[in-house]
Amino acid sequence: MSRLVAVVREALAGSDRDFTEGNLRRAVVVLAIPMILEMVMESLFGVVDMFFVARLGVDSLAAAALTESLLVLVFGVAMGLSMATTAYVARRIGEKDPEGAAVGSVQAIAVGVAVSLLVGFAGAMWAPRLLSMMGATEAVIAVGSGYTRILLGGSFTIYLLFLINAIFRGAGDATLAMRVLWFSNGINIVLDPCLINGWEPFPRLNVTGAAVATTIGRGLGVALQLFFLLGGYSRVRIHARQIRLNWQVLWRLMKVSLTGILQFVIATSSWVVLVRMCSTFGSIPVAGYAIAIRIFLFVCLPCWGLSNSAATLVGQNLGAKKPERAEASVYQTGRFTMAYMGAMAVVFLVFARQLAALFTPDPAVQMVAAECLRFIALGNIFYAWGWVLMQAFNGAGDTRTPSMINFWCFWCFQIPLAWTLAVAMHWGYRGVFVAIPAAESATTVSSFVLFRRGAWKRKLI
Numbered sequence: 019m020s021r022l023v024a025v026v027r028e029a030l031a032g033s034d035r036d037f038t039e040g041n042l043r044r045a046v047v048v049l050a051i052p053m054i055l056e057m058v059m060e061s062l063f064g065v066v067d068m069f070f071v072a073r074l075g076v077d078s079l080a081a082a083a084l085t086e087s088l089l090v091l092v093f094g095v096a097m098g099l100s101m102a103t104t105a106y107v108a109r110r111i112g113e114k115d116p117e118g119a120a121v122g123s124v125q126a127i128a129v130g131v132a133v134s135l136l137v138g139f140a141g142a143m144w145a146p147r148l149l150s151m152m153g154a155t156e157a158v159i160a161v162g163s164g165y166t167r168i169l170l171g172g173s174f175t176i177y178l179l180f181l182i183n184a185i186f187r188g189a190g191d192a193t194l195a196m197r198v199l200w201f202s203n204g205i206n207i208v209l210d211p212c213l214i215n216g217w218e219p220f221p222r223l224n225v226t227g228a229a230v231a232t233t234i235g236r237g238l239g240v241a242l243q244l245f246f247l248l249g250g251y252s253r254v255r256i257h258a259r260q261i262r263l264n265w266q267v268l269w270r271l272m273k274v275s276l277t278g279i280l281q282f283v284i285a286t287s288s289w290v291v292l293v294r295m296c297s298t299f300g301s302i303p304v305a306g307y308a309i310a311i312r313i314f315l316f317v318c319l320p321c322w323g324l325s326n327s328a329a330t331l332v333g334q335n336l337g338a339k340k341p342e343r344a345e346a347s348v349y350q351t352g353r354f355t356m357a358y359m360g361a362m363a364v365v366f367l368v369f370a371r372q373l374a375a376l377f378t379p380d381p382a383v384q385m386v387a388a389e390c391l392r393f394i395a396l397g398n399i400f401y402a403w404g405w406v407l408m409q410a411f412n413g414a415g416d417t418r419t420p421s422m423i424n425f426w427c428f429w430c431f432q433i434p435l436a437w438t439l440a441v442a443m444h445w446g447y448r449g450v451f452v453a454i455p456a457a458e459s460a461t462t463v464s465s466f467v468l469f470r471r472g473a474w475k476r477k478l479i
Contacts, residue, residue, distance in 0.1 A: 026051060032193035037331055038112055038338035046327055046351050052196035053187065054323030059199030060179075061316045063235070066207055067228040068312055070214050072378045077155075078225040079378070080301045081162020083308030084152040085169060087293040092137055092170070094286035096177050098279030099130055100184035101412040102271050102479075104326075105333050107188030107254060108413060109479050112337020119254045123185045123247070124261055125268040129275065130181040134174035141170020152290075153297035153304075164226035168233055175236035182243040187330055189253040194246050202239030206231050274479055278417035281424055288428035288457075295440055295450050303447040306386025309377045313387070314394050317362055318401065324355045325405040329413030332474075336414055341475040348410040348469070352403050359402035366395035390451045397455025404462035407469050415479030423464045432457030 025044055028035075029051035037045050064086060071082045103126040110119035141148070145167035149159045179202070183195035209220075209231035216222025223230060246252050289311075296303040331347035366373075374387035408420045432453050439449025 030193065030196075032191070035190075037190050037334050038340055038343070042331075042343065042347055042350055045331060046324070046347060046354065049190065049192050049327035049330055050320075050324045050351070050354070052192040052323075053326045054320045056183065056192065056196040056199045057319040057322040057326070058316070059196070059203045061312075061319050062203045063206055063232050064312055065316050066203070066210050067232060068309065068377055070210050071225050071228055072309075074214070074225055076301050076305060076380065076383070077157045077161045079305045079308070079383075081149070081154065081158045081165055081225055082228070083304055084149055084154050084158070084293070084297075085162060085166045086308060086312075087152060087290045088141075088148055088166065089169060089176075090286040090289050091283065092173050092176055093180075094282035095133060095137070095279050096130070096180040097282045098277075098417070099126065099133070099177070099275050100180045101278040101281075101329070101409075101417060102126070102274035102415070103181055103184040104188040104329055105274060105413055105415040105417075105479055106271055107185050108190075108330050108333025109337040109415065111189050111253065112334035116254060117260075118267075119185075119189060120256050120260050121264050122267055122271060123182075123254055124256060125264060125271050126181050126185065127178065128263060129268070129272065130177040131174065134177040137173045137177075138171045141173060142167050145170060153294055155301070158301075162225055164223075165229045168226065168229035172229075172233035172237070175233055175240055178240045179236050179243070182240070182247060185247065185254055186243075186252055187326055188333060190330060190334065191252045191254075192327070192330075194243075194252055198239045198243050198246075201242055202235040204235075205238055206235035209234060270479065274415050274417050277421045278412065281412075281417055281421040284421065284424040285428055288432055291433050292436055292450050292453070295436055296447050299447045302380075302382050303386050305378070305380075305383045306374070307390055307447070307450070309374055309383065310387040310390035310394070313373050313377070313391060314366075317365070318359065320358055321355050321402055321405050324351050324358075325409035327351060328406050329409040332410050332413035333415070336475065336477075344410075344414070344475070345472075348406060352406045355402040355406050356399055359398040363395040363398035366391045366398070370395075386447065389448065393448070393451040394454055397458045400455070400459040400462040404458060404465055407462070407465035410469065411465075411474050414474040414477045416474040416477040419468055419474065420465070423461055423468070427457050427461040427464060431460055 025047050029048045033048050072079050106122045107119045146159050146163045149162060149166055186195040210228055212220040213223050213227030213231050247256055296307045328348050328351040332344045335344035370388035370391040371384055374384040411419045435456060436450045436453035439445045439452055
C-alpha cells in the first residue's frame with residue numbers, strides 16, 4: 019500500500035524521472051494518473067454544459083448536441099496537430115535535446131493559431147447555416163445559433179489548450195497539463211449556472227451562457243499554460259530567441275500533422291454522419307445519442323489517459339533507441355486499459371438507464387440513451403486495445419497507419435453499415451447504434467496486425 023501511495027503522490031506532484039529507464043509499470047502509472055485526470059477535465063467541459071443545458075428543454079439540448087458534433091471536427095484537427103506535437107517533443111526529449119523540443123513547440127503553436135483563425139471566422143459567420151446543415155429545426159436554430167457562434171468563434175482556445183498540453187505530455191510533464199484543465203474547469207463549473215440561469219449579478223443567457231462560460235474557462239487555461247511554458251516550469255522552456263518560424267522543423271511537423279489531422283477528421287466526421295442519420299428520426303434520438311456518447315466518452319477517459327501515456331513512452335523510448343521498451347510499454351498499457359473497460363461494460367449493461375437519467379428527466383430520451391450505451395458496451399474490450407494501439411502509432415510519429423485504418427473501418431465500413439441497418443433494413447436509430455461497436459472492433463483487429471509487423475519502430479520524425 020505504501021508503494022502505491024508513493025506512486026500516486028509522485029504522479030500528482032509531478033515527476034522528474036527519466037521515462038526511458040527504470041520500472042516500466044511504474045512509469046505507465048506515473049504518466050497515466052495525471053493524463054487520466056486531464057482527460058476527465060477536458061470532457062467535463064461538455065458534460066457540465068450538457069447537464070445544465072438539458073434543464074432548458076429538448077431544443078436547447080439538441081442545439082448543444084449538434085454543436086458538439088460540429089466541434090468534433092474542430093477537436094479532430096486539434097488532436098491531429100497535438101499527436102504530431104507530442105511525438106516530436108517526446109522524440110527530442112528521448113534524445114536529450116530540450117532545445118529541439120522547444121523549437122518544435124513554437125512551430126506547433128504557430129500552426130494552431132493559424133488554423134484556429136480560419137475555423138473561428140467560419141464558425142462566427144455561418145453558425146445558423148452550419149446548424150441547418152446538421153438537420154436542426156427552425157426552433158433549434160433560433161435557440162442555439164449564439165451557442166454555436168461563440169464556441170466555434172472562440173476555437174483558438176481549444177487549439178492552444180490541446181497543443182500546449184500536448185507539449186507537456188510529450189515532455190513527460192503530464193501533471194502540468196492536468197493542473198491547467200482543473201483550473202479551466204473550475205472556472206467553467208462556476209460560470210455555467212450563473213450565465214445560463216442569470217444568477218445575480220450575471221445576465222441570463224440561456225444556452226448561450228454555456229458557450230460563454232466554456233470559452234472563458236478555456237481562455238484562462240491557455241494563459242496559465244503560457245505561464246508554465248515561458249516561465250521555466252516545464253521540461254520544455256521556450257525562450258524569446260526561439261519564438262520565430264523554423265521552416266525545416268515546421269515542415270517536418272506539418273507532414274506528420276496532416277495525416278494526424280486526416281486520421282481524426284475521418285474518425286470524427288463519421289460520428290457527425292451518425293448524428294445526421296439519427297436526426298432523420300427526430301430530436302429524441304439525437305438527444306439520446308448525444309447523452310449516451312457523452313457518458314461513454316466521459317467514463318472511458320481513463321483509456322485516453324492510459325493511451326496517451328503509451329504515446330509518450332513510445333516516443334521517448336524510440337528517441338533513446340530502445341524500441342523493445344517502447345513495445346513493452348504498449349502491451350503493459352493495453353492490459354491496464356482492458357481491465358478497466360471490461361468493468362465498464364458491466365456498468366453500462368446494468369445501469370444504462372440510471373446513467374442517462376443523470377442528464378435528462380425525459381423518459382423517452384433516457385430510453386434511447388440507455389439503448390445506445392448497451393450497444394456500445396458490446397465492444398468495450400476492443401475499444402481498450404484499439405485506443406492504445408492507435409496512440410502507440412501516433413507516439414512513434416506514424417500517423418499514416420491510423421489514418422488508413424480509420425478510412426477503411428469508418429468511412430468504408432461503419433457509415434455504409436449504419437445506413438444499411440438504419441434505412442435499408444428499417445432498424446431506425448438502433449441500426450446506427452449497432453454500427454458503432456462493429457466498426458471499433460474492426461479497427462482494433464487491424465491495428466493489432468499492423469502493430470505486430472513493427473514498421474512503426476523505424477519511423478523518423
